[in-house]
Amino acid sequence: MKKWIWLLPPLLLLLLLPAIASFIPPIKALFIRAVERKLHAKIEIDRIRFSWLGPQKYEKIRFNTPELEGTIEEFDAKTPFWNLSSHRSFSLRGGACQIYNPPSSVENVQATIHGSHIDLSGQTREGSQTGDFLIQGTPTNFNARGEHMPSLLLDRFLNAQGYLSTALGPEFAFQGNGSEKGSISLQLSSRQANMHLSATFSMKNRQAQGVLDLGRFPLQTSSALNSIFSVLKRRGMPSEILAWVAPIEFRLEQNSLHVERFDFLLDSSIHLCLWGKLDLARNRIDAMLGLPGDTLSRAFNLPSLPPNFILNVPIRGPLNSPNLSTGSATAKIATLLALGTTQSIPKVGPFGRILGFVGANIMSESDEAPPPKKPFPWE
Secondary structure, eight states: OGGGGGGHHHHHHHHHHHHHHHHOHHHHHHHHHHHHHHHTSEEEEEEEEOOSSSOEEEEEEEEEOSSEEEEEEEEEEOSOGGGTTOOSEEEEEEEEEEETTTTEEEEEEEEEEETTEEEEEEEEEETTEEEEEEEEEETTEEEEEEEEEEHHHHHHHTTOTTHHHHHHOSEEEEEEEEETTTEEEEEEEOSSOEEEEEEEEETTTTEEEEEEEOEEEEEEOOHHHHHHHHHTTOOSOOSEEEEEEOOEEEEEETTEEEEEEEEEEETTTEEEEEEEEEETTTTEEEEEEEEEHHHHHHHHOOTTSOTTOEEEEEEEEETTSOEEOHHHHHHHHHHHHHHHHSTTSOOOHHHHHHHHHHHHHHHHHHHHSOOOOSSOTTO
């Protein structure tokens, strides 16, 4: 028996290794630096309690990034000591973060993640506005709801540049659910808007298709919209107008979002349509804005246009600053006006032949546009 006594100290040291590591500053610093590299954030942890089989306990965590800073009172990771980087199962208590721009916060966050099961609750705050949210289930089979949610928080999260908060107003409520069959339904409602998303998806193939119904909502005008208003000779438009959008059918394939033609009405009188593709990997758009015949007839008194005529305006470039080819639209409208004033003149000579050729091309482009999905909501 005595010859095995010499093994007791190293065995005891091995048994207590995680507890000892918890109090050795260099080991603690190495662990925190590894977490910082993984999360791309500055991290401080007051107290760490390692154990061989888990859970690993972390208390008084402080973190900050260029966008936000926050704290977590307790974080328990149900993972063994030899696999510290795996946090598939954990519980979190007393989470909070402050968002710099716009000044807002998420508070009183309580979360339990066990494998794929999620139980998450908390509050949001924007100025004097406080909201409550709850998400339970798995990524493919869940229920979610929230009340009095500050719209600015969602706007910033989706990088909507103020459009979403203008549409919804200061606060909104949401309710959603997903099923294991690969379907999702999400409803956003506020005093001035009611939006609904329904879709089916495949996480394995990274594919989805569905319908987004935005309904009627206030829309802030932008330089792109003002360019279109200028083409249509609409001057002095207000900074905020009413938009009415027909349901949008879409499909997602890998990193490409394909949007079928959808029509919308601006300021109760300007009928437009849009279709195209978004490259989500490169944040680029390749789409077409359509100026329908009824809009052109109303703006330029062109009664001879076919019922489904569309004047195409290409939209290409980065999502945050796409190039809208309004110059070509103005030239095409000038050609249509010229054709309208020269209907009784035979198309002879160079000018007549060029005018007729350009007009034929415009009509040909219109024939290639997707047909409208009628009836429109405003009809």
